[in-house]
Amino acid sequence: MNKPAIVKPCHEKTFQQDNIYCRYNSDEINAFVPEMLNGDYWQEKNAIVGSAQGRGTTWFIANENSAGVLQNWVLRHYYRGGLIGKVLNDQYMYTGLENTRAAREFDLLKTMRALGLPAPKPIAFRVSKHGLIYRADLLSSRIENANDLVAILSKHEINDQLWQDIGKVIKAFHQQGIYHHDLNAHNILLDDNNKVWLIDFDQGEKRNNQHKWPTENMARLLRSFRKESHKIAGFQWHEKNWQMLLTGYQSTIT
Incomplete structure (x- = not known):
């Protein structure tokens, strides 16, 4: 990315x-x-x-x-x-x-x-x-021709590259000091070109200190995926998908 x-x-x-x-x-x-x-x-x-x-x-x-x-x-x-x-x-x-x-x-x-x-x-x-x-x-x-991850994963899985792209986009926000107060699977969108978007920044803010909150942000997102996987029958998310997201998040953005 x-x-x-x-x-x-x-x-x-x-x-x-x-x-x-x-x-x-x-x-x-x-x-x-x-x-x-x-x-x-x-x-x-x-x-x-x-x-x-x-x-x-x-x-x-x-x-x-x-x-x-x-x-x-x-x-x-x-x-x-x-x-x-x-x-x-x-x-x-x-x-x-x-x-x-x-x-x-x-x-x-x-x-x-x-x-x-x-x-x-x-x-x-x-x-x-x-x-x-x-x-x-x-x-x-409105992000045109886009759906949130919960809607998408309720119907079908996405590939490893997309999971990594999601991680890279979140990292780009974090590197700029953007704190998302409610980072969850509903607030991540994919458009019809598979571009990743983040939405709903109520109570979000730009922060200078990146010591602790990015880790807490990611933990909140993981809880969101686990919650939806238990709530929705056939939800196409597995722990291995989270590892792919982390691979993207931890990669160097050039």
Whole structure:
């Protein structure tokens, strides 16, 4: 695997109206309105082409811009997990715009794209503030013609070279100091050219110290594969596949 190419960062603009704060990628959006961060807006335009269920509904959007170019996006509302999520659901303590989950993920996506790493483009985010509480939404690019590893391995196995490629891509992120808070089999995609992508960087961050967290990141991923193999009948994953992934991860990226 070659080192990621350095590319130009996106251009961004800000929007503020009453208690709503937004930033958006002006390379992707010409005429921004905050309603773009609402699923109902796209449903009225018949632009919803699919969805996925997690803590909430993730919407897949096909938007034709003013130049007639089809843009494939993902819209996600931020929800809390765990026991606290049962009480606060989608409410977070506001300590400044740049500390919100949406702003941090938008900025991390921007950083990763500038480094040439295979991650989604940041499109826009919205933060709605009410007193000391905020709610947030994020638009990012959808990886076209791609499926996550759980969906793929539920149907068929992948070869040793692909396992090594997955390991090499994860290593590329780690070498750049990119911490993925929830690295699991659902957040690794393969497109129809067998290119590896990582998605869903909520609570991720760029770290300078690489002493311990990469090992913990990999341990989390291994637990994910083992969990899915016990949960899904016929799941095409074995411990030997993990060794191939590690072979790729431990190889020198040139």
